[in-house]
Amino acid sequence: MSSESFELITLKSGHTSLRLISNQETFHPVIGPEAEARLLHVEQQRLVARSQGTSPFIVWDVGLGAAANAVATLEALSAGPATVELHSFDHTLAPLQFACDHSEHLAYIRPYRLMIQQLMRTGQxxxxxxxxxxxxxxxxVSLSHRDLPPPHAILYDPYSAVSNPExxxxEHFQKLRRALxxxxxxxxxNYTRSTAVRSTWLLAGxxxxxxxxxxxxxxxxxxSNQLELLDQPLPISWLKQVAASQNSNPLREGGSAYGPMSAEDFEQLRQHPQFQPRSLCP
Structure with missing residues (x-):
């Protein structure tokens, strides 16, 4: 993949974003990269408040892409009193290079263009x-590195399961859960509202x-790894949606596509601590 694999696109909101030409997947669709990154990740995660009194506060930015989530984190946390480590992960720098090459069209990139170029040259x-x-x-592969500090926040933003199922x-989310x-x-x-993905995360722990x-x-x-961090946990009644869904079973390595959940997986899901009386919110 090269920077020529991308194109600029004007969203319905009037904001400019990137699109991967090969599969027509748009980065941060509808409301644009800046607004989505702030709302979905920075504000919802309460990064500013949660970073106070924690040193260092560790953020994993999974799916660096064109750096919208990373830049939103920089803007929220870099001027504060907390020490912060932002770890960005991606297998390619092509979208980031494209964003830097077209920074005149991407307002969020412009103030950080030189900093991002240094990041690409030196790794930090x-x-x-x-x-x-x-x-x-x-x-x-990075998850296997023992020197990787466990995070307080994960901004999970890889390509969708259609184009990036691995x-x-x-199995991947079980490994991620063990890294916490x-x-x-x-x-x-994450941007998903998929029943299958929610089921996968629950089954992963x-x-x-x-x-x-x-x-x-x-x-x-x-x-989360702690129920009390969630403002609106999925209630036990959500299991009825899982049972009725034709697309609720988790993806597995080397397995088939999504489908109805198996009886074995559903029983494991039903036994999850989140749905036990002692864990339910009043």
Missing amino acids: TSIGRLRWFLHCADFR MWTL HDDRPCLLT FYVGIGVGIGEKNQTTIA
């Missing part, structure tokens, strides 16, 4: 008390809740 850069690290590799399997420390509260935010709506989606999904 800093602003204020925030240090930004680049991991240019398959995120699934980043959406049950139970004594380090962590939130994960996360607690899962209803996330903020963005653009044409009335809700997204938020997950």
